[in-house]
Amino acid sequence: MVDVATGATDILETAARLKAEGRPFALATVVRTVAATAAKAGAKAVIDETGRITGGWIGGGCARGAVLKAAREALADGAPRLISVQPEDLLAAHGVKPGETREGVAYARSMCPSRGTMDIFIEPVLPRPLLSVMGSSPVAVALAELASRFGYEVAVCAPAEDQAAFTAAERRIETYALSSRPGTRHFVVVATQGRGDEAALKAALSADADYRAFVGSRAKMATLRERLVAQGIAAALIDTVHAPAGLDIGAITPQEIALSILAEITLNRRRGQRGGPAQT
Structure with a gap:
């Protein structure tokens, strides 16, 4: 059965194909949402080494840019990342600026009118050395x-x-x-x-x-x-x-x-x- 929210079958097939080809990729998982967001907790996407989403879904353009940027960085250094995409006024209320990392969380600005917040975990999956x-x-x-x-x-x-x-x-x-x-x-x-x-x-x-x-x-x-x-x-x-x-x-x-x-x-x-x- 395919999980409509996460595209689980699509994710597994895409990840298995990239691993078989010896290609690096990143797995993005929405771990928390606040207020209205297109994607909900559990949504996943596979991002290949070119920075392109090749399977799954994590919502629209509000978070896509920040996720793809974090995925490219994770593939470059092999370290996972947790990013929080929030409206600008919420970032200001927390005393952080877009692009700032604090206590292991990288913050990014959301431009969506829904004013929702999404936290996404980015995990690089690299070929064996x-x-x-x-x-x-x-x-x-x-x-x-x-x-x-x-x-x-x-x-x-x-x-x-x-x-x-x-x-x-x-x-x-x-x-x-x-x-x-x-x-x-x-x-x-x-x-x-x-x-x-x-x-x-x-x-x-x-x-x-x-x-x-x-x-x-x-x-x-x-x-x-x-x-x-x-x-x-x-x-x-x-x-x-x-x-x-x-x-x-x-x-x-x-x-x-x-x-x-x-x-x-x-x-x-x-x-x-x-x-x-x-x-x-």
């Missing part, structure tokens, strides 16, 4: 297994004869040809450890990635840096690589090194969220 593990070293195997438990889509770049060592990979690439989907966070770790280091590092530098790391010593990375600079690769780009990979937790075993790398990736991924540190 992609972790590309390059190489078949023990650290690579441990990292692929650990990352899969934390919700990462794992792609393994390793020779065909080494692929059997990986049980958690969802993508298997027998070369270093990396790829990612638009709107997906991409993290790349070179864990070749002596088997094709230079080729893998070059591929990592040419990939569209939010984070790149190299499993190896500073001395080895310095040597590779000289070679790559001699080949015309910008030193500034090479210097974005985290080397040695991972946070310094005193790791020794492959599993511990993998843990330190995933911790560093998590720090990078959650930067700016929950009031966390802004790491470079």
